[in-house]
Amino acid sequence: MVTENGMTPRPSLRIERATPAAVAAEGLARRFGRRWVLRGIDLTVEAGQIVALTGRNGSGKTTLLRLVASVLRPTRGTVSVFGFDTRREGAEVRPLVGLLGHSAGLYDDLTAGENLVFAQRMAGRRADGALISAVLDRVGLAPFEFERVRGFSAGMRRRLGLARLLLRPPRLLLLDEPYASFDEDGIDVVNAFATEIRAQGGAVLLSTHDLSRAALVLDRRLHIVDGQIVESSELRGPTLAGGRA
Amino acid sequence: MNAELTRIGAIVWKDLTAERRTKANFNAVVFLAGLILLLFGFAIGTEQASMQPIAGGVIWLTVLFSGTLSFNRSYEQELENGALEMLLLYPGDRRSLFVGKLLANLLFVLLVEVVMLPTAALLYNLPIWTFLAPLSVVLLLGTIGFVTLGTFYAAMASRLRAREVMLPLLLFPMLVPLLVGAVQATGGILNGDIMGSTWWWVRFLFVFDVIFFVAALFAFEYVIED
Amino acid sequence: MNNEVISRVVPPPPRWLRPLGWIALLGFVAAQAIGFLISAPDRDMGNLQKIMYVHVPSAWVAMLGFFVVFVLSIAFLVTRREDHDRRAAATAEVSVLFTALTLVLGSIWGRPTWGIWWTWDPRLTSTAIMLLIYVGYLALRAFTEDEDRRARWSAAVGILGFLNVPIVYFSVKWWRTLHQVQTIDAAGAIDSAYALALLLNSIAFLLVFVWLVALRAHVARLERLRESWIEDEALVRTGSEAHV
Numbered sequence: 001m002v003t004e005n006g007m008t009p010r011p012s013l014r015i016e017r018a019t020p021a022a023v024a025a026e027g028l029a030r031r032f033g034r035r036w037v038l039r040g041i042d043l044t045v046e047a048g049q050i051v052a053l054t055g056r057n058g059s060g061k062t063t064l065l066r067l068v069a070s071v072l073r074p075t076r077g078t079v080s081v082f083g084f085d086t087r088r089e090g091a092e093v094r095p096l097v098g099l100l101g102h103s104a105g106l107y108d109d110l111t112a113g114e115n116l117v118f119a120q121r122m123a124g125r126r127a128d129g130a131l132i133s134a135v136l137d138r139v140g141l142a143p144f145e146f147e148r149v150r151g152f153s154a155g156m157r158r159r160l161g162l163a164r165l166l167l168r169p170p171r172l173l174l175l176d177e178p179y180a181s182f183d184e185d186g187i188d189v190v191n192a193f194a195t196e197i198r199a200q201g202g203a204v205l206l207s208t209h210d211l212s213r214a215a216l217v218l219d220r221r222l223h224i225v226d227g228q229i230v231e232s233s234e235l236r237g238p239t240l241a242g243g244r245a
Numbered sequence: 246m247n248a249e250l251t252r253i254g255a256i257v258w259k260d261l262t263a264e265r266r267t268k269a270n271f272n273a274v275v276f277l278a279g280l281i282l283l284l285f286g287f288a289i290g291t292e293q294a295s296m297q298p299i300a301g302g303v304i305w306l307t308v309l310f311s312g313t314l315s316f317n318r319s320y321e322q323e324l325e326n327g328a329l330e331m332l333l334l335y336p337g338d339r340r341s342l343f344v345g346k347l348l349a350n351l352l353f354v355l356l357v358e359v360v361m362l363p364t365a366a367l368l369y370n371l372p373i374w375t376f377l378a379p380l381s382v383v384l385l386l387g388t389i390g391f392v393t394l395g396t397f398y399a400a401m402a403s404r405l406r407a408r409e410v411m412l413p414l415l416l417f418p419m420l421v422p423l424l425v426g427a428v429q430a431t432g433g434i435l436n437g438d439i440m441g442s443t444w445w446w447v448r449f450l451f452v453f454d455v456i457f458f459v460a461a462l463f464a465f466e467y468v469i470e471d
Numbered sequence: 472m473n474n475e476v477i478s479r480v481v482p483p484p485p486r487w488l489r490p491l492g493w494i495a496l497l498g499f500v501a502a503q504a505i506g507f508l509i510s511a512p513d514r515d516m517g518n519l520q521k522i523m524y525v526h527v528p529s530a531w532v533a534m535l536g537f538f539v540v541f542v543l544s545i546a547f548l549v550t551r552r553e554d555h556d557r558r559a560a561a562t563a564e565v566s567v568l569f570t571a572l573t574l575v576l577g578s579i580w581g582r583p584t585w586g587i588w589w590t591w592d593p594r595l596t597s598t599a600i601m602l603l604i605y606v607g608y609l610a611l612r613a614f615t616e617d618e619d620r621r622a623r624w625s626a627a628v629g630i631l632g633f634l635n636v637p638i639v640y641f642s643v644k645w646w647r648t649l650h651q652v653q654t655i656d657a658a659g660a661i662d663s664a665y666a667l668a669l670l671l672n673s674i675a676f677l678l679v680f681v682w683l684v685a686l687r688a689h690v691a692r693l694e695r696l697r698e699s700w701i702e703d704e705a706l707v708r709t710g711s712e713a714h715v
Binding site: 121126 | 247248249251252254255256258259262263266267322325326327328329330331332333334335336337470471
């Protein structure tokens with residue numbers, strides 16, 4: 001085909017996205033009072049990826065996860081989840097994400113089972129006893145279904161938080177230090193869950209101190225220092241020798 | 246709508262179950278209410294003549310001072326483990342959080358009143374049994390307005406450093422019309438005047454409740470976010 | 472950051488601010504003078520009645536101010552524009568000042584008139600409640616550090632607070648009609664000279680009010696600007712310099 005001025009037009013180089021990225025952040029910054037915790041983050045996490053955030057304590061990993069979850073609003077910049085801006089379209093973002101934070105957000109005076117019943121009903125659904133027993137079993141808390149959370153250890157609480165996410169697996173799974181306070185079984189559950197999400201076309205963003213735990217399932221690693229991403233590397237789990245990054 | 250009713254029901258169930266298990270809150274508030282009633286006796290005098298005219302005021306100040314304790318506490322269980330964040334993450338209308346908390350607090354305070362009112366009647370020889378039906382209406386209407394505003398302001402106050410001071414500072418001036426109306430109606434009923442000005446104040450309370458329920462419902466989602 | 476000098480432009484106050492200030496000042500003096508001159512001392516109260524020329528306009532202007540806070544609060548929640556919040560806060564501060572003035576003057580008027588410092592007059596009482604409501608508004612702002620939260624929360628409080636203003640007034644009024652109580656009385660309003668003086672003073676007070684609010688809002692704008700410059704600098708610093 002020839003255009004008016006006789007030139008052959010070049011094919012368009014603009015690539016249309018078939019599906020929006022699971023997470024897309026641009027110039028994302030957040031401060032608390034006078035302290036900047038994140039100072040201009042650009043990142044993209046595609047669907048079908050498991051990405052680890054590494055960095056020291058206080059480098060901004062938790063804040064980044066909470067911003068992606070739409071729990072926090074950005075001070076500057078934007079972040080979107082599957083194409084929905086967290087600030088303006090929070091209502092569309094929330095059904096898509098699942099967050100497991102440091103403290104699992106449980107009620108001490110309810111039992112493990114009751115906490116899960118509450119979670120189901122808060123999602124607008126009927127309580128499903130069979131499903132609850134099943135997820136508790138999967139995280140190894142089946143014997144504690146009728147125990148009050150008040151007596152739980154930190155590890156048990158996080159397992160329960162994980163169980164809550166298993167009730168309704170999200171498309172974007174956000175895990176803050178998921179390997180902390182877990183034993184080998186717990187770690188396997190986390191990795192299995194992450195792998196499932198990835199297989200279903202979702203994505204996982206997790207923060208960790210210790211890459212070796214996640215090494216088997218990771219696709220990418222982002223390293224944060226002082227609120228900025230300084231390194232982004234591709235990893236292929238099985239090719240890693242001994243779990244070193 | 247169905248989903249929202251489920252969510253509201255879930256919050257009411259959760260708050261009441263947690264409360265039923267610890268009873269710490271309820272016992273403390275009931276005890277404080279009893280104490281305040283006693284203190285009024287010491288402060289004002291226990292003669293029939295001195296107590297009867299101000300019985301309405303004594304009752305309602307007792308409700309206000311003791312009931313206010315429960316509002317911040319209602320949010321503290323959400324703050325201690327980061328549960329509030331989870332609540333905000335569930336899909337659905339955030340106003341259901343308000344309605345749920347309001348209903349749970351309402352039941353709580355009404356229960357406290359169920360204990361407190363006969364105690365007041367006992368201490369000060371008040372004829373509550375004769376007028377139980379109209380008194381219940383006034384108590385219900387007054388408590389609804391009280392709990393609506395208390396639940397609303399505590400959503401903010403509970404997250405501030407000076408929460409014990411901020412909640413009364415924000416809440417009590419707003420409760421003045423409610424206090425006036427409830428005390429007038431209660432006093433009127435106890436003196437045997439059911440119709441007339443008492444009925445007028447009852448309608449006033451109803452209008453107050455409606456106005457502030459709607460306003461608080463509208464404003465709540467701006468307030469509950471982080 | 473290296474040592475380059477970055478020039479920052481400090482925005483000047485609005486051009487009409489200074490002229491307004493002068494007009495307001497002159498207007499206030501003139502209106503007060505007129506008040507003293509054109510209406511004779513009251514039969515019963517003598518020159519004390521002249522206090523009404525400050526008390527009543529203060530009350531009126533404060534009430535207007537709280538209405539403005541109400542409107543700006545709604546505007547903020549709808550648009551999320553920071554300047555609405557800033558202006559609402561400035562207006563609330565100045566209105567609280569005028570409310571306090573109203574109360575003090577009302578009390579001063581009451582003392583020689585009735586022999587007591589306070590009467591549960593509906594207007595005075597509801598003004599006192601209004602003062603408490605908005606002192607709560609200001610306290611809330613003082614205790615909330617995050618700007619976004621502070622703006623949202625005070626907007627909510629400003630809206631509900633204003634809704635209560637007429638309700639408080641009527642409830643106290645209906646309560647007090649059951650008892651005989653002295654009221655602060657603008658009975659002299661029948662006198663047309665008095666009414667004229669009141670009108671002139673109200674206009675003058677309105678000008679003073681607007682001037683004060685505009686000044687305060689401008690200062691708030693400068694404060695916010697300074698904050699954002701400091702923010703920007705902190706953003707690019709790293710490591711131990713990162714704290715502001």
